[in-house]
Amino acid sequence: MTLGKRIRQLRKERNMTLVDLAGGKITKGMLSLIENDKSQPSMTTLSHIAKKLDVSIGYLTREGDEEWTRQMLAEADFSHYFSFPFEHIEKNILPHLDRVSQGSKGMDLYNIIRIYYRYKGEHATADEYTEKIGNFYRRIGIEHLVVKNRLNDAISLMYSQDYTEAYNRLVDSEAEVMEFKAYDPHLELEYVYLKAIFSVPVDMEECIPLANRVIELSYDMENFKYFFSANMILGYYYGLEGDMENHGKYEERLKQYLQFNSQEKYELELIDADHPITVFHVLVEDTKQRADLYEAYVRKIEAHHEADNIQSSNMAFYHPLFLLEMAYFKKDYRTVVENYKEGMYIRSAAQHPIDRIIMATRSCIYPLSLHHLGERRQAREAFERIEETIEDIKHSVFTKEFSMIRDIIFEGNRGMVPKEK
Known part of the structure; x- marks a missing residue:
């Protein structure tokens, strides 16, 4: 939605006439030109219009169609384990990229498009969307989300099974993660977990201390999002190595965890609750x-x-x-x-x-x-x-x-x- 159309829509939603919105600051004719996208308002004019409509300037100048973007996100399950809605993206989203709203929901949709291009192996195009998302958060001054975007970029490479490239990109972002973890402490937890799983095919000796660090951070932050997975990886590794003492240690920790965390996903994933680490x-x-x-x-x-x-x-x-x-x-x-x-x-x-x-x-x-x-x-x-x-x-x-x-x-x-x- 253009700036002019958004102003007109908001004005009508508030039952305001052109004269009402113009007030004594601008003429009715000038406002009409703005609403018809035939003239661009100055910052002073834009500030006046935003104040009269009781919205921020940022809201007025946001590009794209917020409602359409939300609809595109709602019409398919993009996080599904066993399917990816290629047809929905190709038929309903890619032909209408000008409608993607330049807000948080729009960035969510850009991330989906990035994953789509990773699937296709079109990495240059996927990287363009990484840049788009990063520039958006950088422009509005939310730097820790710029860093989070870099982590999500590494995750997107898992869809094309480029684990080494994902690992390298994570390593490149480490300094920024440590700098901005004060704004979002969970950045560090996510970074360490991702580095652990991507190090599996790169350097298993690095994976072990990283997975243990995930467990430590889980306790410190009281955030157990990756606790189950980290213990599974370590217990499985030691079991394959024949170190049944360490295997038993991680298995026992998981059994204790499962006693108070009875989420349905664990109940349906575990074939043998007595031995959760096969x-x-x-x-x-x-x-x-x-x-x-x-x-x-x-x-x-x-x-x-x-x-x-x-x-x-x-x-x-x-x-x-x-x-x-x-x-x-x-x-x-x-x-x-x-x-x-x-x-x-x-x-x-x-x-x-x-x-x-x-x-x-x-x-x-x-x-x-x-x-x-x-x-x-x-x-x-x-x-x-x-x-x-x-x-x-x-x-x-x-x-x-x-x-x-x-x-x-x-x-x-x-x-x-x-x-x-």
């Missing part, structure tokens, strides 16, 4: 116990969604996976082979590198089932297709189980790992 997702010794856990878990989430009458696409995505894995642990390999579909373990939304590895590992029930059925060539081909999906991070310490599965399929080693304690 070390091996497929290569377990006691397959019957794991099958029983999956069966109970599937019943729990089905009952939950039925009782609440929730049509959840999370459920639609995960439910077939749980059933498939349950069949695998019951050694019903034929069911796994017949119901597995390529790509069913790949989420379209941004994923932490560890999540990608875990999903790739879980999908290995398919080549393993082929292997157990004696279809060795097909098993190896299926494994290699899965391996391609984590090519950029396959040398991470978190691929230990994945590599063990590879040995089984390609070396004929049928050995299982020790039972988890």
Whole structure:
């Protein structure tokens, strides 16, 4: 919405005539020219109009259409784990970029557009939106939001799986984070957490102290947004390293945390509440116990969604996976082979590198089932297709189980790992 149209709209909303708004400061004719965008008011005139309309000058001069921007944000779920509204963006938003309001909601929409271009691999265009957002907050003097925008820029790179570039951009912003954390103390917590997760494929030795720092800051700030994730990462790491003492320490901390934090997301994510940090997702010794856990878990989430009458696409995505894995642990390999579909373990939304590895590992029930059925060539081909999906991070310490599965399929080693304690 132009300046003139906004002035006219506000005037009519207040049941004011041109004469009423013009007052004794400007002429009716001049005001008419301004409302029709045929003349630009001076700062003195603009100040008078804003005062008469009881709004700020900043509100009057804001570009774009606030209502349209809010509508575009409300019409799609941009934060969804398993889908991204490409069609909505391409059809309804990109052709009308002149309507994006130059306010906080407009910056939210710019962030969505930035993510869209990260998905597309069009990084130069995505960087332009990073600059647009930064310039907006810089222009209105909110410097700590300029820094927050840089963190969000790094997050956007997760959508294109450019973890190293995200890590480097975070490091470049560290001095500013430390400078402006006085204005927003949670900047430091978010920065340290993001640096920890992006350091996983870059430098695991750096990740460990960073994740521990996240836990310390969580207590200091009484902000536990990343507490669960940091403990999961560390417990999983030590479990894979065979350091069960440290693994147990982080697992016990999580169990204590879950006793007083009974959020639904944890209830629905944890297959085994007694062991919240899973070390091996497929290569377990006691397959019957794991099958029983999956069966109970599937019943729990089905009952939950039925009782609440929730049509959840999370459920639609995960439910077939749980059933498939349950069949695998019951050694019903034929069911796994017949119901597995390529790509069913790949989420379209941004994923932490560890999540990608875990999903790739879980999908290995398919080549393993082929292997157990004696279809060795097909098993190896299926494994290699899965391996391609984590090519950029396959040398991470978190691929230990994945590599063990590879040995089984390609070396004929049928050995299982020790039972988890």
